[in-house]
Every structure is written in structure tokens, then in C-alpha cells.
Amino acid sequence: MPVTVIVARQGAVTEKVPVVGSLAAREEVQVRPLIQGRAIEHILVEVGQKVDKGQPLAMLDTTDARLLLDKNSVSILRATAAIQVEESRLDVAKVSEAEARKMLERSRALQPKGAVSQQVLDQHENAHARAVAELGLARQSLRLAEADAQLIARERDEIEVTIERSTVRAPGAGLVLRRTARVGAITSDSGDPLFVLAEDAAIEFVARVTETSFVRLAEGMHATITLPGYEGPLGGIVRLNAAELDPATRSGEVRIELDDVDGLKPGVFARGSINALARRNILLPGSAVKTASGASNVFVVKDGVVDLRQVIVGVRQDGFVEILDGLRDGEMVVLKSGGFLKAEEKVRPVIAASDRPAADHLAASFTIENVEAAR
CATH class of the missing domain: 2.40.50.100 (RNA polymerase II/Efflux pump adaptor protein, barrel-sandwich hybrid domain)
Known part of the structure; x- marks a missing residue:
């Protein structure tokens, strides 16, 4: 009896973790x-x-600050005038001290010769002492005036800072x-x-995943995100995988950096998938796998005789089934495992025309939740 068979071939299997979340700012900056x-x-x-x-x-x-600034301007004018007055007083005191010093020196030179009396010498000494004291006071007054001006200048700086910070x-x-x-x-x-x-207008995709999915994810994994109303999917990379699960929800946060964020708005709902793991396993059309009572079986044809073999399956998706164990690469499997075949029955295998392209080029994608359901 002729039966259509396919050759068991390995194909690329990419484990995809589904994610649902929304767009959010990578970093929020509060402006106070x-x-x-x-x-x-x-x-x-x-x-x-x-x-x-x-x-x-x-x-x-800034009304109050500008009023203070106007008052400060007047104070600066007064302080500048006060400095000028004290500088003039200092100049006068310097001249007076110089004249008194000359008179004293002259009297001291003439007094031994009897040209100047002791009384006159005493008067000149007292006059010079007063001139020195007045010079010191003038210098101190100038320093105080300059200090007042510096204080007023600092007050102006503070007012200007207040206006700038406004x-x-x-x-x-x-x-x-x-x-x-x-x-x-x-x-x-x-x-x-x-x-x-x-910050920097950087928008990324933020999602929460289940504990089962969380342990399979790592930073740097590629992702595909779909947005409502957006033409085509967006590519991205897992930028940050939370360090721990939320003990209350048993879920973890995943942040995905998107390739293109132009026009994206935070808060928009999105869904996608993360390419978690890649491996190669034998892939069979779903019609070739028979499942009953929790066990999966395929009909393997060898030397024209049918062998009913139990296999361990992985994921079922897009019409194909991943075979984890029980089947070797290159073995012939009956395409449709219907109830008309029996173990050890003799058949004439006919290889399906679409067998090799399907086996060689298939890239099966599946989700973790589907893996759990398939098993």
C-alpha cells in the first residue's frame, strides 16, 4: 500500500517570549x-x-526681586560716593601727616642748637601724633566704605541669582x-x-513578564514590538531585565530599547515578542504526529515496514511540531498518521514533493506558554 512520507530534518527553532506592555520614558527627569x-x-x-x-x-x-535690584543700584551709587569721599579724606590725611612729620624733623634738628624751644618741639610732636592718628582713622574709614560696597555688591549678586533662578x-x-x-x-x-x-526624549517599551518567562530572558536579546496604528513592527533589544521578581505578582519588568522612537508617545499600549533561545530540532508537520492519552506517536517507515514510535514533542505552532526525542534525522515518517495504518504493516513509501524545502528552510517560532501547553 503506498503512503506519503516525509524525511525527518532538523530546522531552526527560535523560542519567543510574548510580552505586553506600554511605551515609557527611559528616564524621567523632574523639574522643580x-x-x-x-x-x-x-x-x-x-x-x-x-x-x-x-x-x-x-x-x-520677579517683581519683588527687581524692586530690591533697583534699591541695590541706589545703594551701590551711595557706596561708590562714600568710597570717593573717604579716599579724599585719606589723601588729605596723608598730606597733613607728611607736613607734620617735616615740621617735627626740622624742630628736632634745630632744638639742640637752641633755635627751637622745647615747648615748640613738644607742639610739633603732638601735631604729628594727631596727624598719624587721623591718617589711621582715614584708612580705616576707607576700608569700612569698601567693605560696605563689597557687601552691597554681594547682595546684588544674590538678587541677580534670584532673578535668574526665577x-x-x-x-x-x-x-x-x-x-x-x-x-x-x-x-x-x-x-x-x-x-x-x-531624558533625551528616549522612549522604550516596558513590559511585565511571568516568572516562567522571566528566567529565560537576558539583556541583549532581540525583540519585535507591534504598536496599534503603526506601520510595521519595530525592532529592539532587551536593555534591562529586572534583578528580581515582584514577590506579590511573581512577575518581572523588562525594558526594551527600540530601534526607532520618532513620533512615539509614552503610555501607548504595545505587544511583541523577545527572541529568547535558538536551537535546532527535528520539525514535522502536525499531521504526522498522533497524540492520544497524553502520548505522542509517529509512524516511521523502514525497509517498507511501518513502526509505531513514541516521541517527545516540544512546541506545536504554525502547523509544525518540534520533536525533542524519539526520532533521528533522515528517518522517513508517514505524513498523515491516520487510523488506517498499523504497526509492522508493509507499505510503499512515496516522498512528499514539498518535503525537503519545508524541512530545510523552516524557522519555527513559539512561545513559552505554548511549550507548557504542548507538553
Whole structure:
């Protein structure tokens, strides 16, 4: 009796782990005000807008700071004038001290000769002492005036820093994900951040996988992600596999870096698969495998005689079955394991025309959940 057979051949089997999740920012950056207790005056960006490092995002009210700056400008003018006055006084004190010193030196030179009395010498010594004291006071007054000017200058620097910090800027390039800033709201360090940015506008796919899938995944594995309304699948690589499972849900987080993120928005639902493991095993059409009472069998033809052989199967997908054990490469298997055949029956094998291309070029894909179900 003629029967159609296929030659058992090994094919590439790629284990794919299904994933379901959503797009999210790789890193979220919170933008908080550096100045507290100020009203928000202007909002300069909106959600979905890309921003550069240092770009203004919002403006706080600077009315009080600018009033202080105006007062400080007046104080600087006064301090400058005070320094000029003290410098003039110092110049006068220097001249007075020099004149008093010359008179004293002259009196000291003439007094031994009797040309100057002791009384006059004493007067000149007292005058020089007063001039030296006045010179010291003038120098001290100038130092105090200069110190006042420096203090006023530092106050101005602080006011200018306050005004500069009243402009809320992006700490780095990114994409505006959320905005809680509202015109008129008072800034506080205990509230929500004014803005949340996606650092460098980097968007990736985030999914949670079961414990069974989690242990099979590793960083660097390739993935394919499908988005609703997006033309074609997106490629990606597993960037981060969580270090531990969530004990409450027995699931782990997986982050996949996408090849192309242009136009992608965080929060969008997506699904895909991760190429976990690759191996080669014998692949048979599903019609060649007969399953009954939990056991899988195939009809092997050798020397024109049928042999009913039990096999261990892996995955069943896309019409094919992975054979893990019980069959050798090159053996002939009946294509349709119907009930008309019996063990040790003599047959005339006819090799199927599509056998070799199917066996040589098949790349079977399956999911972990399907593996568990198939077994």
C-alpha cells in the first residue's frame, strides 16, 4: 500500500517570549523650582514638546526681586560716593601727616642748637601724633566704605541669582511628558514637580513578564514590538531585565530599547515578542504526529515496514511540531498518521514533493506558554 512520507530534518527553532506592555520614558527627569514662594507668571512649553538643555520652561514673578535690584543700584551709587569721599579724606590725611612729620624733623634738628624751644618741639610732636592718628582713622574709614560696597555688591549678586533662578529651565534635553505648573500657582518644594521630562526624549517599551518567562530572558536579546496604528513592527533589544521578581505578582519588568522612537508617545499600549533561545530540532508537520492519552506517536517507515514510535514533542505552532526525542534525522515518517495504518504493516513509501524545502528552510517560532501547553 503506498503512503506519503516525509524525511525527518532538523530546522531552526527560535523560542519567543510574548510580552505586553506600554511605551515609557527611559528616564524621567523632574523639574522643580529653585525659588520657593513665588507665583508662576508664564508657561513657555507644553506637553509633547521637545526641549533643549537650558531652555526656559516657565517664568516666576520677579517683581519683588527687581524692586530690591533697583534699591541695590541706589545703594551701590551711595557706596561708590562714600568710597570717593573717604579716599579724599585719606589723601588729605596723608598730606597733613607728611607736613607734620617735616615740621617735627626740622624742630628736632634745630632744638639742640637752641633755635627751637622745647615747648615748640613738644607742639610739633603732638601735631604729628594727631596727624598719624587721623591718617589711621582715614584708612580705616576707607576700608569700612569698601567693605560696605563689597557687601552691597554681594547682595546684588544674590538678587541677580534670584532673578535668574526665577526662570525655570530644562536641566537637559528631553520631551515634556507632564506639566503641573499653572499660571498663578505658588511654588513650593513639597508639591509636585512643575514639569516631568523624558531624558533625551528616549522612549522604550516596558513590559511585565511571568516568572516562567522571566528566567529565560537576558539583556541583549532581540525583540519585535507591534504598536496599534503603526506601520510595521519595530525592532529592539532587551536593555534591562529586572534583578528580581515582584514577590506579590511573581512577575518581572523588562525594558526594551527600540530601534526607532520618532513620533512615539509614552503610555501607548504595545505587544511583541523577545527572541529568547535558538536551537535546532527535528520539525514535522502536525499531521504526522498522533497524540492520544497524553502520548505522542509517529509512524516511521523502514525497509517498507511501518513502526509505531513514541516521541517527545516540544512546541506545536504554525502547523509544525518540534520533536525533542524519539526520532533521528533522515528517518522517513508517514505524513498523515491516520487510523488506517498499523504497526509492522508493509507499505510503499512515496516522498512528499514539498518535503525537503519545508524541512530545510523552516524557522519555527513559539512561545513559552505554548511549550507548557504542548507538553
